[in-house]
Amino acid sequence: MACVNGDGKLTQSAKNIxxxxxxxxxSPADLSKELAIPLFKIRSSMRDMVSMGLVQETxxxxxxxxxxxxxxxKSN
Amino acid sequence: xxxxxxxxxVVSLPRIGDTAPDFEAETTHGTLxxxxxxxxxxxxxxxPADFTPVCTTEFIxxxxxxxxxxxxxxxxxxxxxxxxxxHIAWVRNVKEKMGVELTFPIIADLNKDVAKKYGMIxxxxxxTETSRAVFVIDDKQIVRAVIYYPLSTGRNxxxxxxxxxxxxxxxxxxxxxxxxxxPGEKVIIxxxxxxxxxxxxxxxxxxxxxxxxxxxxxx
Numbered sequence: 001m002a003c004v005n006g007d008g009k010l011t012q013s014a015k016n017i018x019x020x021x022x023x024x025x026x027s028p029a030d031l032s033k034e035l036a037i038p039l040f041k042i043r044s045s046m047r048d049m050v051s052m053g054l055v056q057e058t059x060x061x062x063x064x065x066x067x068x069x070x071x072x073x074k075s076n
Numbered sequence: 077x078x079x080x081x082x083x084x085x086v087v088s089l090p091r092i093g094d095t096a097p098d099f100e101a102e103t104t105h106g107t108l109x110x111x112x113x114x115x116x117x118x119x120x121x122x123x124p125a126d127f128t129p130v131c132t133t134e135f136i137x138x139x140x141x142x143x144x145x146x147x148x149x150x151x152x153x154x155x156x157x158x159x160x161x162x163h164i165a166w167v168r169n170v171k172e173k174m175g176v177e178l179t180f181p182i183i184a185d186l187n188k189d190v191a192k193k194y195g196m197i198x199x200x201x202x203x204t205e206t207s208r209a210v211f212v213i214d215d216k217q218i219v220r221a222v223i224y225y226p227l228s229t230g231r232n233x234x235x236x237x238x239x240x241x242x243x244x245x246x247x248x249x250x251x252x253x254x255x256x257x258x259p260g261e262k263v264i265i266x267x268x269x270x271x272x273x274x275x276x277x278x279x280x281x282x283x284x285x286x287x288x289x290x291x292x293x294x295x
Contacts, residue, residue, distance in 0.1 A: 038116075038151060039112075039113075039115065039116065040108065040112040040113045040116065040151060041105060041106075041112075043109075043111075043112040044105070044106050044107060044108050044109070044112050045106070047107070047109075048106065048107070
């Protein structure tokens with residue numbers, strides 16, 4: 001799990017991404033611009049995060065899922 | 077009928093104009109698929125092994141052109157037949173000993189899946205290491221250029237940059253680039269295809285023609 005540390009908490013970049021999709025659904029291109037992270041990394045992270053239940057995808061846009069909110073609270 | 081030939085299947089390397097073979101691979105930046113790079117150009121390059129001197133000089137040199145490549149909408153993606161832990165240790169070592177932070181992902185191709193798809197292993201040279209291959213893949217995931225160097229010789233980064241600038245200039249302006257061309261220099265106009273075009277070209281004052289088939293212009 002690329003976005004979780006050994007102590008079960010989110011990595012800083014995962015936290016940044018989850019906080020960014022908490023406000024409203026965003027496309028990978030929007031996230032790449034907002035967070036200044038290359039698009040390929042955002043696409044890869046989104047794939048991981050969807051499989052872990054941290055975010056959910058609707059029509060190409062990603063939004064925080066209940067599992068992601070729980071992880072964010074645990075990591076703060 | 078069952079194939080009883082146990083020799084490894086020989087896979088041809090992707091050629092210029094082919095769709096780049098897709099893959100999913102473990103990297104120092106997590107699991108990446110080639111598809112993740114759609115919309116960007118990619119320099120997919122292999123090196124023989126981590127913690128070797130020529131490769132270390134190359135990785136530092138690739139990092140030095142990373143910003144120039146990014147400005148050309150181009151990402152770097154390294155590869156060798158080493159584990160992700162070896163890659164991480166080497167990246168940390170390069171930062172500690174040479175003061176250079178390698179920011180691009182490196183594929184850990186332990187089972188040689190990607191290396192085989194891209195024909196990166198030259199069995200006559202080594203069966204356990206990847207050669208110094210470079211695949212330039214465009215934003216539509218088409219192979220646009222292929223370069224191979226042997227284990228002993230480090231690659232030339234200005235040439236890789238020049239190559240990508242040349243390819244992108246060709247795409248943008250429908251022109252070709254002459255030997256030793258550098259951005260800002262005159263480009264070559266494709267030769268006329270008909271006699272009428274040849275006559276018109278010969279009388280066109282906006283281009284610089286040595287002969288009807290050999291014309292250049294400044295972009």
